[in-house]
Amino acid sequence: MNAKPFAPACERNRDPILAVLRTQFADRRNVLEVGSGTGQHAVHFAAAMPWLTWQCADLAPQLPGIRQWLDEAGLPNTPPPLALDVCGPWPTGPYDAVFSANILHIVGWPGVEAFFAGVGRALGDAGMLVVYGPFNAGGTYTSESNRDFDAWLKARDPRSGIRDVEAVQTLAAQTGLHAVDDVAMPANNRCLIWRRN
Numbered sequence: 001m002n003a004k005p006f007a008p009a010c011e012r013n014r015d016p017i018l019a020v021l022r023t024q025f026a027d028r029r030n031v032l033e034v035g036s037g038t039g040q041h042a043v044h045f046a047a048a049m050p051w052l053t054w055q056c057a058d059l060a061p062q063l064p065g066i067r068q069w070l071d072e073a074g075l076p077n078t079p080p081p082l083a084l085d086v087c088g089p090w091p092t093g094p095y096d097a098v099f100s101a102n103i104l105h106i107v108g109w110p111g112v113e114a115f116f117a118g119v120g121r122a123l124g125d126a127g128m129l130v131v132y133g134p135f136n137a138g139g140t141y142t143s144e145s146n147r148d149f150d151a152w153l154k155a156r157d158p159r160s161g162i163r164d165v166e167a168v169q170t171l172a173a174q175t176g177l178h179a180v181d182d183v184a185m186p187a188n189n190r191c192l193i194w195r196r197n
Helices: 008-024 040-048 060-073 109-122 144-156 165-174
Strands: 030-034 053-058 095-101 123-133 177-185 189-196
Touching (some): 008 123, 008 177, 008 189, 053 060, 095 109, 109 123, 109 165, 109 177, 165 177
Parallel strands (some): 030 053, 030 095, 095 123
Antiparallel strands (some): 177 189
8 A cells, every 4th residue: 555645734734723623613513625635634633623524525636545544543523535626516515614725826716716616505504614825915925935935836837826815705705705714824824714694
């Protein structure tokens, strides 16, 4: 069997994100994670918040690695991961929360639009969305490290890049979500939090 996939960034950011989710998801029960990556976040969050069913979802090639993390952890609240392309069909849910980390700057802008449309369909009444990652403000970078990261992203894929928080907030509002909080995180990242009206 191949070694489990491992992302050092997940180890660095998991506890600051968990501190936000413990509060925001205290009354949630059924969470869809869009873009579960390696699966590291899922096992950490599901172990720390056993009242949640944590449903992983990602592109099909990612699923074997996610399954390795889930199988090793053996948690009762992590069902098998789902194949999900943000621009394709979404699970119907309804979920009372959606979480996503470091996705919006990877996909092209049509993918960002598809993400919010999909969240709008997957979330139930009073559903909550939490998105973690870097964001620009007022069309400008919030740090030199984010400027450098954005240049690296665009060199790798011109369609990707750090998104303006105002543009993302507009998409969320069009989906019937209103902003609840914007939490500053380490390494010039943020957690943006919305709730369905």
